[in-house]
Amino acid sequence: MTKYYLNYLDELESEAIFVLREVFAQFQNPVILFSGGKDSIVVTHLARKAFYPSKIPFALMHVDTGHNFPETIKFRDDLIKELGARLIVGSVQESIDQGRVAEEKGKNATRNALQTTTLLDAIESNKIDCAIGGGRRDEEKARAKERFFSHRDDFGQWDPKNQRPELWNLFNGKYFEGEHFRAFPISNWTEMDVWNYIKRENISIPSLYFAHEREVIWRNGSWIPNSEYLILDEREEIVTKKIRFRTLGDITITGGIESDADNLEKIVEEVAAMRHTERGNRADDKRSETAMEDRKRQGYF
Amino acid sequence: MTIDNNQLLRFTTAGSVDDGKSTLIGRLLYDSKSIFEDQIEAVENTSKKKGHEGVDLALFTDGLRDEREQGITIDVAYRYFTTPKRKFIIADTPGHIQYTRNMVTGASTANAAIILVDARHGVIEQTKRHAFIASLLQIPHIIVCINKMDLVEFNEDAYNKVIGQFEEFSSKLLVKDIRFIPISALLGDNVVNRSENMNWYQGAPLLATLETLHISSDTNKVDARFPVQTVLRPQSEGFIDYRGYAGRIASGVFRKGDEISVLPSGFTSKIKSIDTFDTELEEAFAPMSVSITLEDDIDISRGDMIVRSNNKPEALQDIEVMLCWLNNSPAKPRAKYAIRHTSNEQTAMIKEIIYKIDINTLERNAEDKEIAMNDICKVKIRTTKPIMIDSYRDNRATGSIILVDESTNETVAAGMVV
Numbered sequence: 001m002t003k004y005y006l007n008y009l010d011e012l013e014s015e016a017i018f019v020l021r022e023v024f025a026q027f028q029n030p031v032i033l034f035s036g037g038k039d040s041i042v043v044t045h046l047a048r049k050a051f052y053p054s055k056i057p058f059a060l061m062h063v064d065t066g067h068n069f070p071e072t073i074k075f076r077d078d079l080i081k082e083l084g085a086r087l088i089v090g091s092v093q094e095s096i097d098q099g100r101v102a103e104e105k106g107k108n109a110t111r112n113a114l115q116t117t118t119l120l121d122a123i124e125s126n127k128i129d130c131a132i133g134g135g136r137r138d139e140e141k142a143r144a145k146e147r148f149f150s151h152r153d154d155f156g157q158w159d160p161k162n163q164r165p166e167l168w169n170l171f172n173g174k175y176f177e178g179e180h181f182r183a184f185p186i187s188n189w190t191e192m193d194v195w196n197y198i199k200r201e202n203i204s205i206p207s208l209y210f211a212h213e214r215e216v217i218w219r220n221g222s223w224i225p226n227s228e229y230l231i232l233d234e235r236e237e238i239v240t241k242k243i244r245f246r247t248l249g250d251i252t253i254t255g256g257i258e259s260d261a262d263n264l265e266k267i268v269e270e271v272a273a274m275r276h277t278e279r280g281n282r283a284d285d286k287r288s289e290t291a292m293e294d295r296k297r298q299g300y301f
Numbered sequence: 302m303t304i305d306n307n308q309l310l311r312f313t314t315a316g317s318v319d320d321g322k323s324t325l326i327g328r329l330l331y332d333s334k335s336i337f338e339d340q341i342e343a344v345e346n347t348s349k350k351k352g353h354e355g356v357d358l359a360l361f362t363d364g365l366r367d368e369r370e371q372g373i374t375i376d377v378a379y380r381y382f383t384t385p386k387r388k389f390i391i392a393d394t395p396g397h398i399q400y401t402r403n404m405v406t407g408a409s410t411a412n413a414a415i416i417l418v419d420a421r422h423g424v425i426e427q428t429k430r431h432a433f434i435a436s437l438l439q440i441p442h443i444i445v446c447i448n449k450m451d452l453v454e455f456n457e458d459a460y461n462k463v464i465g466q467f468e469e470f471s472s473k474l475l476v477k478d479i480r481f482i483p484i485s486a487l488l489g490d491n492v493v494n495r496s497e498n499m500n501w502y503q504g505a506p507l508l509a510t511l512e513t514l515h516i517s518s519d520t521n522k523v524d525a526r527f528p529v530q531t532v533l534r535p536q537s538e539g540f541i542d543y544r545g546y547a548g549r550i551a552s553g554v555f556r557k558g559d560e561i562s563v564l565p566s567g568f569t570s571k572i573k574s575i576d577t578f579d580t581e582l583e584e585a586f587a588p589m590s591v592s593i594t595l596e597d598d599i600d601i602s603r604g605d606m607i608v609r610s611n612n613k614p615e616a617l618q619d620i621e622v623m624l625c626w627l628n629n630s631p632a633k634p635r636a637k638y639a640i641r642h643t644s645n646e647q648t649a650m651i652k653e654i655i656y657k658i659d660i661n662t663l664e665r666n667a668e669d670k671e672i673a674m675n676d677i678c679k680v681k682i683r684t685t686k687p688i689m690i691d692s693y694r695d696n697r698a699t700g701s702i703i704l705v706d707e708s709t710n711e712t713v714a715a716g717m718v719v
Contacts, residue, residue, distance in 0.1 A: 004586045005517035008309035008388040017590035018549040021530040049578035054535040137379045144378040164712045165627045167409040170641050170703045174710040190381045
């Protein structure tokens with residue numbers, strides 16, 4: 001006999017497809033914010049499913065800090081080609097060159113905070129009214145209160161205390177000129193769900209997620225990859241380790257973990273046994289207890 | 302890990318800081334090993350800074366800066382945890398009267414509600430309010446946790462007294478499934494692990510209860526309703542004439558070959574195929590997202606609803622609704638609002654306020670005609686065009702509406718069709 005209920009991954013998938021279709025129906029010019037990380041890859045995969053047999057009706061937008069893993073860029077370009085989608089790149093380097101933002105100074109300088117200006121500029125110049133992100137509520141405490149459809153004012157800012165109530169599956173995407181929305185189709189997914197889904201759907205992801213040998217340094221409690229952008233102090237030492245990344249971002253701040261998980265089965269097993277959150281290796285979240293909320297208010301992802 | 306049969310259960314927790322709600326959620330996450338070491342570390346640091354002894358479990362659930370400073374939960378926060386039996390989503394909402402709107406929001410998608418009662422104080426106005434909202438939003442399962450049993454010497458009489466009080470007032474509510482569990486969130490009794498202090502309690506602890514609730518009947522599988530979200534017309538090779546109606550089945554089951562009607566036009570046809578990216582299906586049910594093609598070429602667009610021809614919702618322009626007002630600015634009599642019902646949007650007007658409910662006494666008030674933030678009232682609404690309505694009690698998906706004020710674009714009210 002047929003069972004008339006869904007297992008939880010099917011239910012999450014169906015919910016995400018519903019959200020993506022709502023975005024398409026309610027907005028004029030939505031894009032997927034594509035970082036090359038697993039969450040935005042999953043969102044892109046879901047968009048493909050949501051509109052099949054039509055092509056993905058969204059452009060992919062990449063906010064490029066200029067400090068990339070080369071593997072991520074290649075992955076992005078291959079995927080764009082496969083989907084036949086349009087790529088929009090917002091360049092942090094250009095924002096710096098134009099004097100829109102100034103580079104941070106010192107050893108722990110990153111371009112993380114600078115991305116916000118580039119993102120908002122790209123949203124404005126491309127007349128984007130909804131940016132679809134791979135944000136999940138389990139990632140971080142400020143994100144736990146995000147809506148599926150999240151309003152941004154005409155300065156691109158999030159007002160967490162004055163969010164529109166979101167009931168049932170009735171999403172309100174109405175906005176005034178100059179405002180925009182962020183949409184989060186995988187809000188209700190956890191890191192474990194994302195990995196189980198990648199495995200089930202056999203979704204290709206950048207090789208960086210699998211254990212590999214890499215030159216790294218130990219900084220702020222995780223293995224930071226060696227790159228041309230990294231400034232070492234005299235006590236830091238470059239070593240070669242077998243590592244993999246749990247999240248992918250700017251190469252200067254994305255920490256890896258030591259691991260032997262070189263295939264999806266092993267990754268799922270490893271994640272299930274993890275005792276630290278994935279963002280625990282992200283220097284950007286460690287700046288203060290409310291680092292994520294403060295950046296999100298400004299208009300961050 | 303097997304994921305094939307694991308279902309998703311969404312539950313809401315209503316209560317104030319004093320009830321120990323945040324402590325309960327913290328306990329549930331902590332004892333089910335759903336909290337990571339770096340989160341525990343962060344909470345230990347904050348607990349120390351604030352001068353608490355040990356780990357303040359409540360800190361696991363407080364999110365935003367203002368809340369952490371004031372020590373209250375001001376918005377709905379979502380939490381996740383998984384056990385080998387189920388995946389859980391918690392909608393954590395504040396319990397004070399001024400946050401009724403957040404409780405309603407959290408309750409709107411929940412399978413179950415946890416209502417916390419302080420064993421020392423028994424059923425108070427707030428308890429009644431929470432139970433009322435749970436019944437108003439038709440949450441299928443209610444679990445009353447009688448908390449702080451440690452402060453009444455784990456006494457069975459204290460527990461029975463609360464049950465008596467609850468049964469007395471809840472007989473007026475529309476609740477299908479209600480259970481009582483004596484717990485101590487602070488010490489962990491009957492949350493994840495069975496209490497050794499209350500051998501007189503023979504029922505299951507809270508987590509085991511949540512893991513075994515029968516939830517697959519929570520979604521209506523009888524009345525087939527398919528609100529069209531968008532039309533897929535690829536016009537690409539192999540799909541030149543493809544015209545798929547994309548949407549998520551709101552309720553019921555659709556099968557290939559079913560005789561269907563398209564509302565509001567009333568045109569009829571048969572289902573030619575039910576498609577997904579992966580495969581073509583023989584049948585599909587709520588809440589699956591699919592794309593449906595029909596035998597005949599009919600003009601269908603977003604906002605239309607496909608239903609089985611022998612079971613149709615009512616097409617109405619005048620509807621009676623239990624309305625919860627969510628906005629700071631009060632309702633404007635006879636003003637126009639955008640009304641959203643499934644994927645359909647129309648213009649609507651509140652024609653009449655029938656009565657308002659005093660949310661503390663649950664008494665009706667037919668005199669007071671002002672609707673302000675957090676008010677719950679029964680109203681008559683008129684829409685510019687008919688909408689395809691089921692009663693909320695029969696169908697949460699097609700019996701719910703929101704109102705949007707187009708001068709601010711804010712969602713100002715949520716309504717349940719009577």
